[in-house]
Amino acid sequence: MSEAADAPTSQNPDLHQPTRDELVEALRVRFGGDGAPAFDAVNPTILRQLQHRSVRRFSDRDVTDDQLRAILTAAQAASTSSNQHSWSVIVVRDQARKEQLKPLIGNQPFIDKAPVLLFWIADLHRSAALAERAERPFAGGALLEATLVAFVDAALAAQNATVAAESLGMGITYIGGARNHPEETAAALALPPHTAVAFGMTLGWPSPTDRAKIRPRPLPEIVVHHEQYDADVLPGLDAYAERINAFFAEYGREFDWQTYITEHFADDADFFGRERLREALRDLGLPSD
Ligand SMILES: Cc1cc2nc3c(=O)[nH]c(=O)nc-3n(C[C@H](O)[C@H](O)[C@H](O)COP(=O)(O)O)c2cc1C
Structure with a gap:
């Protein structure tokens, strides 16, 4: 047997050097048409992560x-x-x-x-x-x-x-x-x-039969900061909310992302039981003092 035939491998035909069109499309799907990041340094790993x-x-x-x-x-x-x-x-x-x-x-x-x-x-x-x-x-x-x-x-x-x-x-x-x-x-x-x-x-x-689609992410401008944090996040969050709400509307699901976030944090009493995590960690020998 040749060395190549003997080599361990796991073929995944989806993994290949991406074309520019595939990269542009992956970025459009993830970030929308307006303001999506653009770059050339792409390879199969990065494309897979974007997807x-x-x-x-x-x-x-x-x-x-x-x-x-x-x-x-x-x-x-x-x-x-x-x-x-x-x-x-x-x-x-x-x-x-x-x-x-x-x-x-x-x-x-x-x-x-x-x-x-x-x-x-x-x-x-x-x-x-x-x-x-x-x-x-x-x-x-x-x-x-x-x-x-x-x-x-x-x-x-x-x-x-x-x-x-x-x-x-x-x-x-x-x-x-x-x-x-x-x-x-x-x-x-x-x-x-x-x-x-x-x-x-x-x-x-x-x-x-899995229908799950690639979910939008906020544009890098509110997540990636240069040298120091830029706290002016609300306009970028409004733009993201529009995209993620439209994404769920495509599934026929009425969803308001900002209400979802604000309501999630509005009440500290009902986090599915996780509100008592500190006590639970103490019980488990991780007192986290
Ligand atoms: C730490 C963590 C916990 C999560 N828990 C759940 C979960 O319990 N149930 C679920 O359906 N998804 C869960 N998710 C998946 C997120 O909802 C999902 O990553 C997010 O909505 C973005 O969607 P995407 O992963 O398809 O891009 C979790 C994700 C993380 C990172």
Whole structure:
């Protein structure tokens, strides 16, 4: 067998050097016609990232162990704060377990339809285990900084996994609902102390019947700042609201993005259970002081 024939590979015909037309179209879809960013430094990775969309309807095609290993190994290659590796991931494939977890994590209908359900864990357990064996205190592990580092590490690993999965042609949706019942979810996943679920993620192959489109983003001018923050955000937000509201209207969905945002933040009492996250983190051994 030749060396080339022996080379490990995963072909995805969608991945190719983009043409200018494909780039312009991807930017138009993402940012609209007016004021969309323009650039030449594009490659298959960047085009794929521009085309990201959350996938909530999956085909029956399985995610193989080999593909999953590739995705999770790519996750492990992400940067990690101070080389601490303060994150873990739990792979749930068992259907009964998915169904058991579903009501705890927002009860969203697609959760148990995905072939793979991932839980990204903010994880100080390994550092605590080293401290315990060395008979050293773990005072720093109680700080908000330590908790934050673990959540950031989990997010970076998860997004590396997302890019890898999408490059293979799969789709994902993050599941913030996995923080709705932190203690119960931790118990169901047998999490040790000093760990908490940062968020979940469904992973699989998009169904051919999936209608989800690429969602608009605000123009870079209100997100990307040069040298110092420009706080004059409202005109840019009004322009974005027009685009995202029109996007949902195309689905026949009446939606006012600004009302959605203001109402979300208007009430701190009902965040699906997440309003008590500080107390839950304390219960889980991440006091975040
Ligand atoms: C941390 C995080 C948690 C999320 N939680 C959920 C969720 O529980 N359910 C869901 O349907 N989508 C969830 N999403 C997906 C967002 O709604 C989605 O990314 C956003 O609307 C933009 O759409 P797009 O990903 O298709 O571009 C979450 C995204 C992130 C980053």
